[in-house]
Amino acid sequence: MTHSVYINDPNGYGVEFLYEMPREMWENDIDAGINWLENLPAEGPEALVDRTDTPSFGQRQPEAVPAE
Numbered sequence: 001m002t003h004s005v006y007i008n009d010p011n012g013y014g015v016e017f018l019y020e021m022p023r024e025m026w027e028n029d030i031d032a033g034i035n036w037l038e039n040l041p042a043e044g045p046e047a048l049v050d051r052t053d054t055p056s057f058g059q060r061q062p063e064a065v066p067a068e
């Protein structure tokens with residue numbers, strides 16, 4: 001599964017960055033992975049923050065251990 005980011009450079013050219021999402025991010029809920037959107041700041045100090053956290057959609061819940 002891929003996602004794209006579209007930006008306009010200072011000269012007005014459109015640029016597309018395409019990246020492949022890791023399987024563990026979307027494998028349990030592909031619809032949520034396809035529809036994931038996060039608007040990021042484009043200016044100011046917030047635009048320089050380098051985050052590495054990514055959501056995982058439809059994570060499987062750990063199986064309950066039966067009580068003895």
